Amino acid sequence: MSLGWLWGMTVLVREQNVGRWLFSQGEVGAVIALLALLALSAASCVPVGGIPAGGTGQVEWLHDWQAAMSKAEAESKPIMVNFYTDDFPSCELLDRNTFTNNALTAFLNENFVNVKSNADTMGLGKFYSIEAVPTNLFTGPDGRPIGRTVGYRGPAKYHREALTMLDRWQRQAQ
Secondary structure: OOOHHHHHHHHHOEOOOOOOEOOOHHHHHHHHHHHHHHHHHHHHOOOOOOOOOOOOOOOOEEOOHHHHHHHHHHHOOOEEEEEEOOOOHHHHHHHHHHOOOHHHHHHHHHHOEEEEEEOOOOOHHHHOOOOOOOEEEEEOOOOOEEEEEEOOOOHHHHHHHHHHHHHHHHHHHO
């Protein structure tokens, strides 16, 4: 990748006809470091390995906590609760990129009772002290927490973490 764009950016921050820079060299370095961090952060959102991205799978969501606990008890499965808000970009990414992956949704539907809970409007988030979204809480059928994840994850990473939670629940149930 050419760094010509960087030189162009530094020329743009120079005041016209004055010959002074608007930013010190240290500030320009901080801007460059921030841009590099943003580029790396964006690259980490692309799922790699394990489970391919995309697909048309659908998670079988319940929206009623009591119904989810009853179903989990009857089917002897743990519960996965996705706490979200309607307008938060990471929640939208999780819905669009992760919860549509065929392999992942098949795994979640087979091994968990899945609940979708709006953290802004449902009391369940307060009960479990949800402070950030998206948060994915994993519990036993009785509602006792197994673990949680916070933030966006692509399908491969989400699958690995859900496997860890399933294993943790199975060991606790023995």
